[in-house]
Amino acid sequence: MSNLRLNLGCGFKSLQGYINVDRFGNPDLKFDLETFPWPWPDNSIIEIKLIHVLEHLGQQTDTYLQIIQEMYRICANGATIQIIVPHPRHDDFIHDPTHVRPITPSGLSMFSRRLNQEWQNQGCANTPLALYLNVDFELIQTNFVPSQLWRDRYPDRISDLQLLLQESALYNNLIKEVEMLLKVIK
Template identity: 55%
Template sequence: MINQENLKLHLGCGHKILPDYINVDKYGNPDVVFDLETFPWPWENDSVVEIVMHHVLEHLGQDTNTYLKIIQEIYRICKNQAVIDIQVPHHRHDNFIIDPTHVRPITVEGLTMFSKKANLQWQAAGVATTTLGLYLDVDFEVTSATYVPDGEWASRWNEKSITLDELSQAARNFNNVFGEVHIKMVVIK
């Protein structure tokens, strides 16, 4: 185990090395070479204050149990109020669909399933949504989600010729409206 406190991890860094972070990847020349689909991770409980995962999570955990274990490991190593910064391709964009290494769509709604607060609200309302936060004893709160328009939709948005409601409606009906989703979560312990 790497014994440090207040760590900032850049998981799945690829060739992009961030200063002041421990850069981690299975390939290349990161600070730490590590396969994030092996367990346990080499960081101590409650030692991490921030995790950056840009275009990584959609590549991990093709097997559901592996994906859920990744979520549990993130929770285990993070301190209370640690920030998780996730960027993923939008699940209805060709960039997600065409890459054979993308093993699962990552959505705000899917990550919200790891919120105990949301889980308890769903239970009280009799909603049939899976309460993964309660099942796995993890707790994350999504604090922001930004959908990044792509192509002609980005142009129309930048020109202010389309409203947010119209853009959201288009995303329900068409592919390639949003290219990415940027999600911030906080760990609750």
């Protein structure tokens, strides 16, 4: 088993070319992602998709951090992890009682060894999670998906990212979801 692709928490959306994994339904593999260790060997995965999944996992901090460690363990060097989550200031996140943790680009950046070392050198108070957990992920891409409210409010500035981020710091429901891509560094 090597060069595997996982669609974790697939729900009813199975993807061809992936091992579709979920605790519920009829996936290729029925498995609870909050159970450790995961059933894949070290360094055997080249791609993981977590599409509207990670915000449902790891209500307890220790469990969330174990999920991060398991992803690192099973991924090969250079593997990618696609994460799509509702924006934590959007009603889609707030209203779902199964959403247990906001997932943000800044939060995922805490698993970068490079950034942890920069923060230590600068005397920052950021928690060096990559160093504590012996993991290393680089956030290589972030995309903010504007909501319909944003599109209606600024139809001529839909793609103005600076304005979107500035306004979303003040108002809820402007960013519907966040798409992030991590690269595994080993």
